[in-house]
Amino acid sequence: MRAPTGHQYPLRLESEGSVVTAVITEVAAGIRALxxxxxxxxETFAETSSPPGAAGIVLVPWPNRVADGRWMLDGEPQQLDLTEPAKGNATHGLLRNTGYRLLEHExxxxxxxxxxxxxxxxxxxxxxxxxxxxxxxxxxVTHTVRNDSARSAPVAVGAHPYLRIGDVPTADLVLTVDVETRFLTDERQIPVSEEKVAGTDFDLTQGRRLGDIAIDHGFGGVRVTDGRSRQTLDAPDGRRVELWADENFRYLQVFTPPAFASVDGPRLAVALEPMTAPADALNSGEGIRWLQPDETWTLRWGIRRCQAPSSDFGAHLPSIKLGS
Structure with a gap:
């Protein structure tokens, strides 16, 4: 039986005393294991499963949601297929169920x-x-997008990885998110306003234990230093996993489902989704890149293991639930 995510591409690198492995999928160019x-x-899911919660997939030509699947182009209404019918949204772009073509494999x-x-x-x-x-x-991860249309095209890019640190329970990890704002949303998770996070319960810049929060929010004003943004997870033993992205990714979605369908059964998980535009960007225009005909856009992000300075761990605030 073929896997629901198509061909599986195992990767392996032995370098500098470390062994790095991954499994990348044909469908949605997804990350199934790292x-x-x-x-x-x-977070890893079974080869016999589709990506739970959109785990690891690529989001093009927009991330997140478009309200009613409807937006305006040069004064003409455009109607996308509704791929989140319960909320009346078009979600996660147009390639989430697409089988990618293999160009090169080493x-x-x-x-x-x-x-x-x-x-x-x-x-x-x-x-x-x-x-x-x-x-x-x-x-x-390196993305390219080329506009082969006869006119400029609105484009945004995102990805949907769920991070973890080995067998450490996600509830025991400390999440640090270096952002300036968060988006307030309606019941369909469409932004209605934006506010500064400093001094609020949504300020994650000093680190919060994931067992103490529940969140599904978009953030803006992602801070970039030396050409990269950095969001981290820290384990009690000092291990750290970092999501980094180049200066194109100025937005971030943080999502903590309590029952992610991992290979080990339902568990708390955390998605850190780098995005070049926020939810409903085809309507707001925020973060949209208008690619000219024959123009190519290149952008990068990645996931890395690193060691956390001992002084970084444990900056916790009281337990709260971060609702919409």
Whole structure:
């Protein structure tokens, strides 16, 4: 029986005394597994399953949601297919169920491509690639998007990894998110306003234990230092996993489902989703990149294992639930 996520591409790199392995999927160019020296850095799901909670998939040509699947292009209404019918949204772009074409596969990397063809609500032709490349401390992901349309096309990119640190319970990990704002949303998780996080319960810049919070929010003002943003998970034993992204990714979604369907059964998990635009960006225009005909956009992010300074761990606030 074929896997629901298509062909599985195993990757392996032995370098600098470490062994890094991963499994990348044909469908949605997804990350199904990533380990450094046998310790998982992402939530893994079974080969016989579809990605639970969109785990590891690529989000193009928009991340997150479009309200009613409806937006305006040069004064003309555009109607996308509703892929989140319960909330009346189009969600996670147009490639989440697409099988990518294999371009190159080596022991430590795989390069895949997919086309976004003109369709309901998105009358543009895009050529995209995704390269997953192992490095000594983790994984680097490189995206390209080329506009093959005759006119400029609105584009945003995102990804949907769920991070972990080996067998450490997610509830015991400390999440640090270096952002300036968060989006307030309606009941369909569509932004209605934006506020500063400093001094609020949503300020995660000093670290919060994941067992003490429940959250599904978009954040803006992602801080970039030396060309990269950095969001981290810290374990009590000093291990750290970092989600990094280049300066194109100025938005982040944080999601902590209490019953993620992992290979070990339902468990608390945490998705850290780098995004170049927030939810409903086709309507707000915020973060949208208008690619000119024949223009190519290249952007990168990754996941790495690193050691946390001992003074970083344990900056906890009282337990709260971070609701919408």
């Amino acid at each position: 380990e450094v020296d046998g310790a998982a850095l992402v 022991a430590h990397r795989v390069l895949q491509a997919a086309t976004v063809f003109p369709q309901h609500g998105y009358p543009f032709l895009l050529e995209t690639t995704v390269q997953h490349e192992l490095v000594p401390d983790g994984l680097q």
